[in-house]
Amino acid sequence: MEFTNGIIESKTGYFILEWESDQKENSLFQESEEAWIPIYSGELRQLSLSGLSDGTYNYAICPIDTAQPSKEICSYTQALVEHYSPVQSVISLGIGLSLFCCIVVALFYFQSKSKFKDSISA
Numbered sequence: 001m002e003f004t005n006g007i008i009e010s011k012t013g014y015f016i017l018e019w020e021s022d023q024k025e026n027s028l029f030q031e032s033e034e035a036w037i038p039i040y041s042g043e044l045r046q047l048s049l050s051g052l053s054d055g056t057y058n059y060a061i062c063p064i065d066t067a068q069p070s071k072e073i074c075s076y077t078q079a080l081v082e083h084y085s086p087v088q089s090v091i092s093l094g095i096g097l098s099l100f101c102c103i104v105v106a107l108f109y110f111q112s113k114s115k116f117k118d119s120i121s122a
Contacts, residue, residue, distance in 0.1 A: 001026065001061055003077040010081045014050040019061045019075065021045065029069050031058035036069050052081045 001021035008015045017028065028040040028047060040047050041064055057079040060069035069076070084092075 001063075002075040003059070003061060005077070007077065008079040010052070010079060011084050012050075013052040013081050013083060014048070015079055015081075016046055016048045017059055017061075017077065017079075018046040021061065023063050025064040027062050027064050027066055029060040029062065029074075031060070036060060049079075052079075054081055054083055056080055 001019060001023060004018045004020055005016070008017070019026070025041065025043050027038050029036040030039050031037075058076065059079065060074045060076050062069050062074040066073065
């Protein structure tokens with residue numbers, strides 16, 4: 001068994017772990033400060049994770065009956081989460097808001113121009 005997506009980098013705290021295995025069922029572990037914590041057991045071959053803060057996360061996929069990961073029987077991968085900076089987020093929000101306002105103004109402008117043209121024709 002092995003992870004198919006190698007080292008993962010995420011700017012949003014969301015990513016999908018994917019693995020191949022000849023086992024029917026597997027256990028997925030996430031490393032915490034003190035130990036490996038089982039976060040999934042079953043037949044799936046991928047799992048999406050979200051809501052993670054900045055940091056490095058280590059994962060291991062092992063046979064279902066594994067109590068703790070070991071290098072002999074498990075496969076390992078790492079996820080690096082580094083969110084967009086607040087400045088970059090505010091700039092993106094400002095650009096989106098500006099485009100939205102321009103579209104609304106253009107719609108009102110052309111709508112009023114069309115009504116004025118129709119009133120002259122009548």
